[in-house]
Amino acid sequence: MDDLTTKKCVSCNARDMRPMTVEAAHSLIPQGWNLVTEDGMMKLQRTWKVKTFMKGMEFFKLVADVAEAEGHHPDLHLVAWNNVKIEIWTHAVGGLTENDFILAAKINRLDLHQLLSRKVGE
Ligand SMILES: C[C@H](O)[C@H](O)[C@H]1CNC2=NC(N)=NC(=O)C2=N1
Numbered sequence: 001m002d003d004l005t006t007k008k009c010v011s012c013n014a015r016d017m018r019p020m021t022v023e024a025a026h027s028l029i030p031q032g033w034n035l036v037t038e039d040g041m042m043k044l045q046r047t048w049k050v051k052t053f054m055k056g057m058e059f060f061k062l063v064a065d066v067a068e069a070e071g072h073h074p075d076l077h078l079v080a081w082n083n084v085k086i087e088i089w090t091h092a093v094g095g096l097t098e099n100d101f102i103l104a105a106k107i108n109r110l111d112l113h114q115l116l117s118r119k120v121g122e
Contacts, residue, residue, distance in 0.1 A: 004030065004098075004105035009072040012092035012099065019095020028101040030108055036087075042096050043089040044104050048116055053081045055115040060084075066106050072099045074107075082117065 050056040056078045067073045077085040090097040
């Protein structure tokens with residue numbers, strides 16, 4: 001698998017865009033992300049615990065900057081003040097395309113250590 005972080009998202013209104021197969025999705029999934037199926041549609045999903053509500057908002061800003069640079073956007077959830085969940089899929093095709101994996105891989109590159117709660121025992 002060539003490094004997804006070296007790639008750029010393409011416009012989602014390309015006529016030939018189709019949702020990828022489950023097998024293809026499993027071969028591309030970046031570290032820390034999960035494949036989930038909701039309402040019959042596959043999505044990428046990852047969760048984090050942040051130190052504070054405002055650090056959650058800082059997290060969202062970092063992600064938003066990546067999304068805007070890529071022209072491809074995640075769903076951002078901040079629940080019970082410190083639980084972040086990000087879900088990514090390609091709305092234009094109602095499933096997963098390579099764009100989703102590129103965005104997830106680039107989110108993985110963000111330096112989040114100042115924002116995240118320490119894991120138990122750390
Ligand atoms: C033209 C442009 O590619 C589209 O409007 C983009 C914007 N961001 C997007 N983000 C996601 N996740 N899915 C889309 O289909 C999508 N479409």
